Amino acid sequence: MKFTRQRSQEVGVDLTPLIDVVFLLLIFFMVSTTFTRESHLQVELPEASGEPASATEIKQIDVVINAEGQYILNNKALVNNRRETLERGVSELAEGNHSLPFIITADARTPHEYVVRAMDVAGRLGFSKLSITTEREAESQ
Numbered sequence: 001m002k003f004t005r006q007r008s009q010e011v012g013v014d015l016t017p018l019i020d021v022v023f024l025l026l027i028f029f030m031v032s033t034t035f036t037r038e039s040h041l042q043v044e045l046p047e048a049s050g051e052p053a054s055a056t057e058i059k060q061i062d063v064v065i066n067a068e069g070q071y072i073l074n075n076k077a078l079v080n081n082r083r084e085t086l087e088r089g090v091s092e093l094a095e096g097n098h099s100l101p102f103i104i105t106a107d108a109r110t111p112h113e114y115v116v117r118a119m120d121v122a123g124r125l126g127f128s129k130l131s132i133t134t135e136r137e138a139e140s141q
Contacts, residue, residue, distance in 0.1 A: 060101040061093055061127070063118050067109040071118070081114060087121045098126040105133040 063086075064072040071078045073089045094100055102122045106115045115132075122130050 059097075060103055061090055061122075062103045062105065063090075065104070065106040065110045065114050065118065067107040069111055069114040071114070081117075083117055083121060086118065087125065090121055090125060094125065094127075099129065100127070101129045101131065102127040103131050103133060 062074050066072070069081045071081055071086050071089075073086075073093060076089075078085050078089055090102075104115060104118050104122075106118075119130065
């Protein structure tokens with residue numbers, strides 16, 4: 001008896017499903033990834049053209065913040081720039097009088113975080129007369 005041999009099929013891998021899976025993964029990662037656009041802006045603090053405030057009240061809370069974020073309360077430097085230290089120093093200076101003017105003077109290169117921290121401390125302690133000093137605008141000729 002003569003048996004007919006079956007032809008062997010050529011063995012191969014169908015790439016179509018593999019390519020579909022790769023494209024689906026690519027689309028998934030593109031959609032789920034968040035792209036951040038970083039922009040480095042040069043920001044200069046505003047200048048005011050108004051008249052300087054008169055010093056009618058002698059006692060005030062004067063917070064000076066240098067470029068490194070170090071706080072100086074009424075010409076006395078604090079040991080660190082933590083919120084608790086600033087809050088304790090302002091409380092000692094105010095002696096419970098929250099109607100005193102609270103003046104913040106910050107260097108132009110001071111990180112925004114330190115200015116906001118000083119404003120937050122003033123708000124938490126109940127100061128309502130908050131002001132930020134600026135540099136007088138240069139007169140244009």
